[in-house]
Amino acid sequence: MWSASFWACFLGCSTVLALVVPAFNLWIPPSSAIALPDYAVPLLGKYLCYALLALSLDLIWGYAGILSLGHGAFFALGGYCMGMYLMRQIGARGVYGNPALPDFMVFLNWKELPWFWWGFDHFAWAAAMVLLVPGLLALLFGWLAFRSRVTGVYLSIITQAMTYALMLAFFRNDMGFGGNNGMTDYKDILGWDVHQPSTRLGLYIASATALGLGYLLCRFITSSKLGRVLLALRDAESRVRFLGYSVTNAKLFVFIVSAVLAGIAGALYVPQVGIINPSEFSPANSIEIAIWVSVGGRGTLSGAVVGAILVNAGKTWLTGAAPETWLFALGAIFILTTLIFPRGIVGLLRETRWIRRRAATAIAAGEQA
Amino acid sequence: MNSTAAKETLLYLNGVTVSFDGFRALNELSLVVTKGELRTIIGPNGAGKTTMMDVVTGKTRPDIGEVFFRGTTDLTRLDETEIANLGIGRKFQRPTVFENLTVFENLELSLADSRSTWKALFTGPSDERRDRVAATLARIGLAEHQNQPAGALSHGQKQWLEIGMLLIHDRALLLLDEPVAGMTDRETEETAELILDLAKDRTIIVVEHDMAFVRSLGARVTVLHEGSVLAEGSIDHVQNDPRVIEVYLGR
Numbered sequence: 001m002w003s004a005s006f007w008a009c010f011l012g013c014s015t016v017l018a019l020v021v022p023a024f025n026l027w028i029p030p031s032s033a034i035a036l037p038d039y040a041v042p043l044l045g046k047y048l049c050y051a052l053l054a055l056s057l058d059l060i061w062g063y064a065g066i067l068s069l070g071h072g073a074f075f076a077l078g079g080y081c082m083g084m085y086l087m088r089q090i091g092a093r094g095v096y097g098n099p100a101l102p103d104f105m106v107f108l109n110w111k112e113l114p115w116f117w118w119g120f121d122h123f124a125w126a127a128a129m130v131l132l133v134p135g136l137l138a139l140l141f142g143w144l145a146f147r148s149r150v151t152g153v154y155l156s157i158i159t160q161a162m163t164y165a166l167m168l169a170f171f172r173n174d175m176g177f178g179g180n181n182g183m184t185d186y187k188d189i190l191g192w193d194v195h196q197p198s199t200r201l202g203l204y205i206a207s208a209t210a211l212g213l214g215y216l217l218c219r220f221i222t223s224s225k226l227g228r229v230l231l232a233l234r235d236a237e238s239r240v241r242f243l244g245y246s247v248t249n250a251k252l253f254v255f256i257v258s259a260v261l262a263g264i265a266g267a268l269y270v271p272q273v274g275i276i277n278p279s280e281f282s283p284a285n286s287i288e289i290a291i292w293v294s295v296g297g298r299g300t301l302s303g304a305v306v307g308a309i310l311v312n313a314g315k316t317w318l319t320g321a322a323p324e325t326w327l328f329a330l331g332a333i334f335i336l337t338t339l340i341f342p343r344g345i346v347g348l349l350r351e352t353r354w355i356r357r358r359a360a361t362a363i364a365a366g367e368q369a
Numbered sequence: 370m371n372s373t374a375a376k377e378t379l380l381y382l383n384g385v386t387v388s389f390d391g392f393r394a395l396n397e398l399s400l401v402v403t404k405g406e407l408r409t410i411i412g413p414n415g416a417g418k419t420t421m422m423d424v425v426t427g428k429t430r431p432d433i434g435e436v437f438f439r440g441t442t443d444l445t446r447l448d449e450t451e452i453a454n455l456g457i458g459r460k461f462q463r464p465t466v467f468e469n470l471t472v473f474e475n476l477e478l479s480l481a482d483s484r485s486t487w488k489a490l491f492t493g494p495s496d497e498r499r500d501r502v503a504a505t506l507a508r509i510g511l512a513e514h515q516n517q518p519a520g521a522l523s524h525g526q527k528q529w530l531e532i533g534m535l536l537i538h539d540r541a542l543l544l545l546d547e548p549v550a551g552m553t554d555r556e557t558e559e560t561a562e563l564i565l566d567l568a569k570d571r572t573i574i575v576v577e578h579d580m581a582f583v584r585s586l587g588a589r590v591t592v593l594h595e596g597s598v599l600a601e602g603s604i605d606h607v608q609n610d611p612r613v614i615e616v617y618l619g620r
Contacts, residue, residue: 226489228474232467239465242426243479243538244453249486 002223010215017048018208022201038197042272043316045204047309049269052211054292054308055301056261059218060254061290062299063227065151065234068255069286070159071262073166074134076280078263080170080177081133083276084117085126086186086194093187103185104178114176123190130267131260138259139252146248146255151237160283167281182277189271200272207268211305214261218301221254230254291334297344306345376403378440379542379572380425385434386596387420394420395431396596402542407568409583410576411607412593413617418576419462421593422544426459427452438542454484458540462547464527468520472511472530475519476502479534501537509533509563525556532563543573549582561585592617 021044024036036044053075060066092099096106101113119125141162145155173179192199221227233240233247240247270276279285289308296307311333318326341348380402387395395417402408412418423429424436427449436444444452453459467475480498483489506512509529514522519530528548535543548564549557561582567573568588577583583590583604590607592600594617600610607613 221490224490225478225492226486228470228478229486229489231469232478235467235469236465238428238449239461239467241449242453242459243534244450244484245478245489246450246484246486250489253486253490 010212014208014212018205018212021208022205025197025201038200041197041200041204045200045207045272046269047312048204048207048211049265049272050289050292050312051305051308052207052214052265052268053262054289054296054304055211055214055218056258056265057289058293058296058298058301058304059221059261060251060258061293062301062304063222063234064230064251064254066251066255067152067156067290068159068258069156069283069290070161070163071258071289072283072286073159073163073281074138074259074262075266075269076163076166076170076276076278077134077137078130078266079270079276079280080183080266081120081126081129081263082267082270083183083186084120084129084177085123086189086271087183088117088121089189090185090187094185102178102183104173104181104183105176108173116176127267130263134259134263134266135256138256142252142255143248146251160286163281163286164283167278167283170278170281178277180278182275184275184277186271186274194271194274203268203272207272210264210268214264215301215305217257217261221257222301226250226253288330291330291337293344294342295333295337295344297346297348297350300344300346300350303344303346310345376405378402379404379406379438380574381435381437381440382421382424383435385421385424385431385436387417387424387429387431393596395424395434397434398593398597400591400598402572402574404572406572407564407586407588408574408591409586409588410574410591410593411578411580411583411617412599415595416593417596418593419546420596422459422546422574422576425452425544426457450484456541457544458535458538458542459544460531460535460546460548462550464524464531466519466522466527466530466534469518471516472506472519472522473502473515475530476505476533476537479538481537481539505533505537508536524551525553528552528556528560532560536567541571543567543571545573545575547577548575549577549579557582558585 021036022041024034025038025041028035030037053071056074057068057071060068087102090102094103094106096103098106101110105113120129145158150158169175170177171180177183186194188194189199192202194200222230229240229245229250233245233250237247266280292308292311293304294307295311296305297303311330314329315326318329337344343351378401380400382398382400385395385398386393398417398421400421410418410421420429424431425444427444427447431445438444438455438457442455447455467478470478477498480501482498483492503512506515509532511522511526511530511533514526519527522530528551532545532548545564549560552560557579564573564575564586575586575588587604590602590604591598592607592610592613599616600607600613
């Protein structure tokens with residue numbers, strides 16, 4: 001599981017993502033054909049955030065059979081926590097120049113900051129909330145659902161309902177999160193200007209680091225004994241209970257870890273795209289995450305990363321070239337994946353490698369005989 | 370009778386009734402199993418054999434009636450996980466092994482050790498665990514299949530693997546639901562030997578249709594019919610009971 005070849009592969013991929021990409025931006029002159037233009041850095045950073053989000057879904061879907069179709073909610077909550085911090089950093093530089101209140105509150109004629117905005121002036125508080133808010137929602141939601149043994153398609157439906165309800169709530173101006181418009185017009189993060197190429201490069205590297213650490217954490221969990229308990233309960237849940245394992249606890253644990261990872265992904269995403277609004281909660285977004293994972297190959301972890309990056313790169317290209325065709329293409333990709341390679345890209349690669357290796361051993365055995 | 374009554378009662382069911390949509394799967398069933406006993410339960414389809422196991426293992430809650438383990442533990446208040454951790458193991462009618470895990474991993478998960486989610490995160494492979502799995506693999510004759518996914522085993526091998534999972538789990542009470550269903554004659558014979566061997570140091574309840582197999586176990590037989598006990602005694606005793614012949618054996 002943690003062999004030398006694994007580490008070589010992991011470190012190789014991490015180096016490319018975290019170091020080589022920035023190098024092409026910094027040290028190759030912009031006139032060169034292989035240079036990475038400044039605008040592409042936050043775009044790639046966004047892909048990495050999506051990859052972390054996909055990874056978090058693969059942990060629960062691929063390994064524990066929990067298909068959450070509302071995972072975008074945890075991502076959006078993490079994003080909102082970061083958005084609130086970024087709003088507080090604007091200070092008196094807003095359109096209305098009010099030092100105490102963000103623009104949308106001034107616009108709504110609010111006189112003072114709502115209590116739940118307290119503390120968001122400080123990065124440490126916001127960072128803690130990025131972890132706590134999605135984590136606590138996952139604890140509450142998961143505890144109710146798993147204790148009542150809601151599984152399969154029913155669980156998928158109630159996760160959709162959860163993200164839909166949150167979307168409607170965040171659309172309301174009275175909620176105090178900017179309503180329909182969400183939060184935008186950020187100025188700086190930890191004192192650095194968010195529009196500066198160097199800040200964006202820093203955010204990109206932070207995203208790559210979070211993705212790498214998130215991957216190692218997921219791999220640690222899935223290769224432990226708990227990982228085998230998860231696989232076992234995915235296939236025969238009641239049998240696991242009769243062995244004396246608590247299915248509720250095991251599911252709850254990975255569900256919370258997954259929600260926290262999704263929240264971190266959302267928090268890194270917001271400063272790179274420059275906005276957070278309630279559409280991030282839309283059920284369609286959450287369904288897209290499941291498509292990324294199945295394209296890459298569920299239950300493989302690396303497949304989630306590959307799937308998220310490839311599908312989103314395809315989306316960027318196609319929405320530029322022929323915007324009206326994107327949804328059809330997405331649907332086609334999903335149908336093709338389901339019908340032709342249900343194990344996804346990584347699953348398919350592993351399968352062919354396995355068949356080749358078997359063929360090689362068969363030939364070797366034949367030569368001996 | 371006196372010698373039985375003097376022994377410690379391990380499992381006690383009294384007046385247990387379970388209804389599904391008006392159908393009484395169990396009808397005031399009362400049953401006492403003493404510690405160390407090997408008991409076989411027979412009965413026609415729908416007699417309530419599997420429902421009885423569901424009640425004992427917490428899968429089904431009785432409408433009325435008492436179910437006690439070791440005299441004082443009320444099983445009707447506990448869920449499957451808690452009951453399993455009291456020391457009650459179960460083998461299902463259809464072999465249910467974890468098909469996507471290897472034979473080795475199936476046994477490793479069944480090992481009698483901590484069931485904590487947190488500890489499972491930090492439990493790595495150890496020589497001690499590996500040795501215990503290897504010993505069980507040898508006993509159920511699946512040593513050369515240990516790295517295969519359990520889904521690739523034959524039906525009989527899956528039955529054996531499931532028995533091996535109970536074996537390594539080391540439970541005080543085992544409930545075996547049709548352990549030789551779908552086995553060849555030779556496998557059936559070997560399973561009977563294994564069960565007799567297991568019965569030396571634990572209590573076992575076997576539900577079975579195969580009369581030759583029940584006879585080979587040579588244990589006390591309880592006949593269930595329409596959710597309650599029709600007859601109880603040695604195999605010869607129940608086979609000669611006219612009521613038993615009428616509802617079951619005579620058909």
